[in-house]
Amino acid sequence: MLHSLRYANEMRKNKIHIILLYLSIIVISFFAYSSIFYPLLNSDDAVSILMLHDFHFPDDIFFWGQDRVGSIIPLLGQIPYKLLNIPLLWAESLTHYAILILGFFALSSFFTTNFSKIAFAILWFLPIDPFLGLVRYSFGLQYAFIGFGLYFIKIQDNNTKNLQKKSPLPWWLLSFASFLIAVWITESAIVTIMIILSISLLWTWYKDKKIPKRSVLFSLIGIISGILIIMGLKDLVTVSSHYEYNQQLLNSISEIIRAIQLLYAKLIAGFSLSNPNPFQLIYNYLCLLLIASIPLLILTKNSNRIKNWKWITIFTLDGVAFILVNLVSHWSLLNGVARRYFVGVYIVFWISFLLFTEYISNKRIKQTIRVTLMATLLLGALSIPYGYQYLYPKRLTPKAKVVGEFRQLGRIGIIADYWNSYGTSFVDPDHIKATPHDQAEVRNYRLVDSVFAQPNLYLIKDMWLDTFPDTIVQFGNTLYKAGDEFNIGDCNICEYKLLEQNR
Numbered sequence: 001m002l003h004s005l006r007y008a009n010e011m012r013k014n015k016i017h018i019i020l021l022y023l024s025i026i027v028i029s030f031f032a033y034s035s036i037f038y039p040l041l042n043s044d045d046a047v048s049i050l051m052l053h054d055f056h057f058p059d060d061i062f063f064w065g066q067d068r069v070g071s072i073i074p075l076l077g078q079i080p081y082k083l084l085n086i087p088l089l090w091a092e093s094l095t096h097y098a099i100l101i102l103g104f105f106a107l108s109s110f111f112t113t114n115f116s117k118i119a120f121a122i123l124w125f126l127p128i129d130p131f132l133g134l135v136r137y138s139f140g141l142q143y144a145f146i147g148f149g150l151y152f153i154k155i156q157d158n159n160t161k162n163l164q165k166k167s168p169l170p171w172w173l174l175s176f177a178s179f180l181i182a183v184w185i186t187e188s189a190i191v192t193i194m195i196i197l198s199i200s201l202l203w204t205w206y207k208d209k210k211i212p213k214r215s216v217l218f219s220l221i222g223i224i225s226g227i228l229i230i231m232g233l234k235d236l237v238t239v240s241s242h243y244e245y246n247q248q249l250l251n252s253i254s255e256i257i258r259a260i261q262l263l264y265a266k267l268i269a270g271f272s273l274s275n276p277n278p279f280q281l282i283y284n285y286l287c288l289l290l291i292a293s294i295p296l297l298i299l300t301k302n303s304n305r306i307k308n309w310k311w312i313t314i315f316t317l318d319g320v321a322f323i324l325v326n327l328v329s330h331w332s333l334l335n336g337v338a339r340r341y342f343v344g345v346y347i348v349f350w351i352s353f354l355l356f357t358e359y360i361s362n363k364r365i366k367q368t369i370r371v372t373l374m375a376t377l378l379l380g381a382l383s384i385p386y387g388y389q390y391l392y393p394k395r396l397t398p399k400a401k402v403v404g405e406f407r408q409l410g411r412i413g414i415i416a417d418y419w420n421s422y423g424t425s426f427v428d429p430d431h432i433k434a435t436p437h438d439q440a441e442v443r444n445y446r447l448v449d450s451v452f453a454q455p456n457l458y459l460i461k462d463m464w465l466d467t468f469p470d471t472i473v474q475f476g477n478t479l480y481k482a483g484d485e486f487n488i489g490d491c492n493i494c495e496y497k498l499l500e501q502n503r
Contacts, residue, residue: 035400068187070185104144411455457497
């Protein structure tokens, strides 16, 4: 009896320690990378905040000016912002992190050890520099909802194993809804979902030598319904004339070769000793060491019979598929095969590796792998604050605090380059209205009229003008220079006024 009580107390203490570790990791991530504290918040980030501030259905169902990237944060953010009266930046940040936290717990349910769950918490909330899009952009949100769908599938699988005669329909419907939202958020989720469905059906056939007809029927109905719903949503929005995504979907053979060359160059640069970020450099080499250990562990039979081959296969194939997708995607090539497009690869390869290491039987080898793995993740987590402090922008000050200086100017309108427009007004959209200039990518023309309706108008010349001209025409309105240039919010600005003939 006494032994049982001691064991229960130890388990309770251990559980508390785990919860505190989770909480610490999440809090550190929130105060480093949420919109209210993030040092490099840009106009793409700001659009989500501005959409939350003034959400219009159905016009704003996708990211302004395009028919992809579902506005999940602006939509759900209406609850804390409009119903609970939480300040705008806090509402956006809390909504974003609520989804990430729930997604983390859904995906971490696939791990059996506390070590794997803590390691996953670090790589999920404190990713390495090139993959910060996990907590900043739509990629993490996409995989959060993929995680929800997988979690519901896993529950149904467990019910089947335990011979529970419960209808699978509720779990299938929840999975369908989760996967549909994932596709709405980012269309690349289609690849992941097709892999999940294919491997799940093949796995059932391999084990039972048959596939239940209702599983095939529901999969087909889900695919057809999902396509029709997404197409219907696309028909509800107006696409910007500057939008290039749909003009060419796939690369030509020569363009694929170019994409491979760009990816290869980025990989080589990551291992170059000239890499200015030492934490990232060491992280890359430690990852290489961990990858090299996989075949050795298999050949030396240091793993028990792995029970999670189904999920390891799904996550590994997903990572491979996304590498191929990025090489054939013309949009990826137009953006220089940017590292942010490989966030999904980062997530699923790490999940596969963590699942694999849980079944290493040799205690000494397992301990060595775990120490190396944890050192890798912690060094990766340090790469971002180091880079911000010593490389670019050489500060950790939140962008919201920097551009918050614009509040001194009262009610103003701003015309600027795209990256200095929405990325300035998000801090106080009730009083600061901004738009990109008329030759840039204007994502929301509703804001143009509100800019000119403000009592004071300013131009930001950074990344747009060499000097402030005496007069300039914008959106058919002639503006004249009405003051001297000055710097505020880390921007060079000057006041302009409308000619009387424009009024």
